Amino acid sequence: MTDPFTMLVGGFAHVLGGGAIWHALWAVLVGIVIGALPGLTATMGVALLTTLTFGMGPNVAMLVLVCVYVGAIYGGSRSAILLNIPGTPASAASTLDGFPLARQGLAGRAMGISTSGSWLGTLFGTAILALFAPSFGEFALQFGSYEMAWVALFGIVIAGSLSGGDALKGYIAGFLGLFVATIGQEANHAYARFAYGSADLAGGLGLLPVLVGVFGVAEVLSAMSGPAVKAVASKIDSVIPRLADVTQYWKTILRSGALGTFIGAMPGLGEDIAAWTSYAAAKRASKEKEKFGRGSIEGLMAAETGESACVPGAIIPVLTLAVPGSAPAAVLMAAMMIHGLNPGPMLAITTPEFIYQIVAMLIVADMVKMFYGLVLVRPLLWILLIPRERLMPIVFVLCTVGSFAITSRLFDIWVMLGAGLVGFVLRQLRFPMAPLVLGIVLGDLLDKNLLRGLVLSGGDVTPFFTRPISMGLCALTLLAALWSVPSFAMLFRRRRVAP
Amino acid sequence: MSEAEAESPFEGEKAPASPRADLVTAAVLFALGAAIVQQSFAMPRFVEQSGTGLTAPGIVPGFYGVVIALLSLLLGLRAIGRGGWAARGEASTRGDGRRLATAAALGVLYAGVLVGRLPFWLASALFVAAFTTAFEWDQGPGGRVRRIVEAAAIGLATGIAVMLVFERLFLLRLP
Numbered sequence: 001m002t003d004p005f006t007m008l009v010g011g012f013a014h015v016l017g018g019g020a021i022w023h024a025l026w027a028v029l030v031g032i033v034i035g036a037l038p039g040l041t042a043t044m045g046v047a048l049l050t051t052l053t054f055g056m057g058p059n060v061a062m063l064v065l066v067c068v069y070v071g072a073i074y075g076g077s078r079s080a081i082l083l084n085i086p087g088t089p090a091s092a093a094s095t096l097d098g099f100p101l102a103r104q105g106l107a108g109r110a111m112g113i114s115t116s117g118s119w120l121g122t123l124f125g126t127a128i129l130a131l132f133a134p135s136f137g138e139f140a141l142q143f144g145s146y147e148m149a150w151v152a153l154f155g156i157v158i159a160g161s162l163s164g165g166d167a168l169k170g171y172i173a174g175f176l177g178l179f180v181a182t183i184g185q186e187a188n189h190a191y192a193r194f195a196y197g198s199a200d201l202a203g204g205l206g207l208l209p210v211l212v213g214v215f216g217v218a219e220v221l222s223a224m225s226g227p228a229v230k231a232v233a234s235k236i237d238s239v240i241p242r243l244a245d246v247t248q249y250w251k252t253i254l255r256s257g258a259l260g261t262f263i264g265a266m267p268g269l270g271e272d273i274a275a276w277t278s279y280a281a282a283k284r285a286s287k288e289k290e291k292f293g294r295g296s297i298e299g300l301m302a303a304e305t306g307e308s309a310c311v312p313g314a315i316i317p318v319l320t321l322a323v324p325g326s327a328p329a330a331v332l333m334a335a336m337m338i339h340g341l342n343p344g345p346m347l348a349i350t351t352p353e354f355i356y357q358i359v360a361m362l363i364v365a366d367m368v369k370m371f372y373g374l375v376l377v378r379p380l381l382w383i384l385l386i387p388r389e390r391l392m393p394i395v396f397v398l399c400t401v402g403s404f405a406i407t408s409r410l411f412d413i414w415v416m417l418g419a420g421l422v423g424f425v426l427r428q429l430r431f432p433m434a435p436l437v438l439g440i441v442l443g444d445l446l447d448k449n450l451l452r453g454l455v456l457s458g459g460d461v462t463p464f465f466t467r468p469i470s471m472g473l474c475a476l477t478l479l480a481a482l483w484s485v486p487s488f489a490m491l492f493r494r495r496r497v498a499p
Numbered sequence: 500m501s502e503a504e505a506e507s508p509f510e511g512e513k514a515p516a517s518p519r520a521d522l523v524t525a526a527v528l529f530a531l532g533a534a535i536v537q538q539s540f541a542m543p544r545f546v547e548q549s550g551t552g553l554t555a556p557g558i559v560p561g562f563y564g565v566v567i568a569l570l571s572l573l574l575g576l577r578a579i580g581r582g583g584w585a586a587r588g589e590a591s592t593r594g595d596g597r598r599l600a601t602a603a604a605l606g607v608l609y610a611g612v613l614v615g616r617l618p619f620w621l622a623s624a625l626f627v628a629a630f631t632t633a634f635e636w637d638q639g640p641g642g643r644v645r646r647i648v649e650a651a652a653i654g655l656a657t658g659i660a661v662m663l664v665f666e667r668l669f670l671l672r673l674p
Binding site for chain 2: 051052054055166168169171172175176178179182186188189191193194217220221224225226389390392393394396397398400401404405408410413414416417420421428429430446447450451454455458459
């Protein structure tokens with residue numbers, strides 16, 4: 001096997017060759033614009049852009065999608081700082097200190113902090129990915145059907161517990177997603193489940209139309225039914241990041257980077273949780289707690305570093321376990337499958353260089369993001385002011401194209417519409433969307449491995465609980481489920497406080 | 500985590516759904532879970548092929564159906580505990596029903612009816628123009644004609660741009 005350094009150099013050569021840098025330039029820009037526009041999320045951006053990459057080679061396609069992902073998470077902070085509206089849910093924490101800074105006439109400085117924090121966060125997370133993903137991938141080779149079934153179940157439970165406030169609704173959303181994934185022909189007997197004689201349903205519900213519906217159509221409906229967004233004009237000073245802001249808060253940056261990457265690597269949690277957790281940890285450790293919420297540089301730095309470190313973190317389980325760490329990573333994983341790349345434990349054996357190519361893509365995306373962070377402020381202000389009445393129908397048209405393009409079936413457009421309406425209703429009823437998406441993505445993994453495990457053991461369920469790694473995963477899943485029971489969490493906290 | 504949870508504006512924490520809404524949702528989901536279990540049970544078992552019946556297609560969805568039914572039962576009980584049974588139905592204060600209905604109707608009309616029947620660029624142009632005009636109508640009669648002309652121009656530009664970018668540049672098939 002080639003050594004990691006050589007593979008990393010090879011990864012850069014691969015990514016930077018053949019005009020790929022041009023793709024990185026436009027894709028990061030598209031990502032930033034999507035992220036900055038309230039109502040357009042990173043998940044939607046990656047899902048829509050997946051359509052455009054069908055005609056591209058797998059590596060260029062992945063570069064484009066990674067760039068959109070990185071750009072969109074960063075772009076969300078533009079509107080958070082300038083308009084007090086998070087462009088993506090991930091940027092909600094940035095509004096707390098970013099907007100007060102803008103009101104104090106320090107919008108440029110806030111954007112400089114956002115740029116440096118986000119740049120360092122992605123770099124930190126990418127370093128962790130490069131260091132640990134290959135060895136974790138090799139460890140994951142020990143996972144059999146029993147363990148993979150637990151990994152999928154753990155993903156649903158942890159996403160349900162932590163991603164939306166109401167754990168019970170999170171679990172229901174996760175299992176609804178798992179159910180949706182069972183529609184269509186199953187693998188063992190090619191029996192069409194829940195198809196009722198329809199050839200379209202027998203083919204299953206396409207992952208991309210469902211995701212575009214849940215995140216695109218539902219988002220359009222939410223945006224149009226809610227109150228209009230009022231833009232607030234902000235004066236912009238220099239956007240050049242200050243070295244002093246970085247050196248003064250290096251501990252915050254490291255802490256937020258580590259937290260963000262870790263949360264990213266947990267299935268289904270995502271950038272919003274990473275940003276909030278990093279923000280809360282920074283506040284707890286800060287000597288200037290009173291400044292938080294009133295324009296704290298440390299708070300903004302923590303939120304930005306955390307959310308951006310989460311991006312590479314969320315890709316770690318995609319590459320090693322085929323389990324996405326966030327909703328945009330779920331779409332990225334779906335795109336990898338569409339392009340014939342097989343994420344998961346076997347990646348470390350079949351194409352170990354791919355992990356380093358992803359590392360190179362993340363670094364290229366991060367550098368391009370930094371470039372735009374310095375030059376793309378005023379044009380973005382203009383884009384932010386496009387009224388939703390003019391933007392949302394265009395988004396809807398793109399959703400329709402995105403759903404149709406993959407298999408050229410009109411049925412997929414109906415799937416998108418249905419998923420959009422159901423997703424909208426579930427959102428209104430306060431069901432979190434991340435577990436739903438994770439359920440849809442992990443459905444196949446759980447379905448196959450659960451049955452395979454049962455067949456291997458002759459119907460005996462004990463290997464699911466007695467094999468060492470299975471046992472550990474089972475314990476983690478139970479803990480995650482118990483954590484959502486308020487009395488258990490209180491008990492744990494009380495014990496921790498008591499000496 | 501506690502501070503993050505206390506301050507975060509996650510949807511679930513910002514404005515929880517009413518207990519009555521939760522109760523109705525729980526009833527619908529319970530019915531769905533029960534239906535999934537029934538349908539899964541009715542699926543063939545393929546015992547002759549597998550010898551054990553452990554590869555029966557209904558096992559996994561049946562398991563999901565049971566979990567959905569149980570969790571929705573919990574949701575229903577929790578809603579009752581919070582007064583969902585006694586509470587009167589509240590009118591939703593979130594959003595505007597008319598705007599939502601307009602957006603949904605135009606979306607279904609476009610994606611479900613126009614697409615596939617008209618050339619895609621024309622269907623998209625009509626949809627974007629109609630959507631923008633409908634939602635800008637409330638801005639008053641002053642400048643309405645200008646707004647309608649602008650909406651038509653944006654629609655036409657969108658239709659042509661989508662066709663050029665997706666069909667010519669990225670070589671994708673359009674509906």
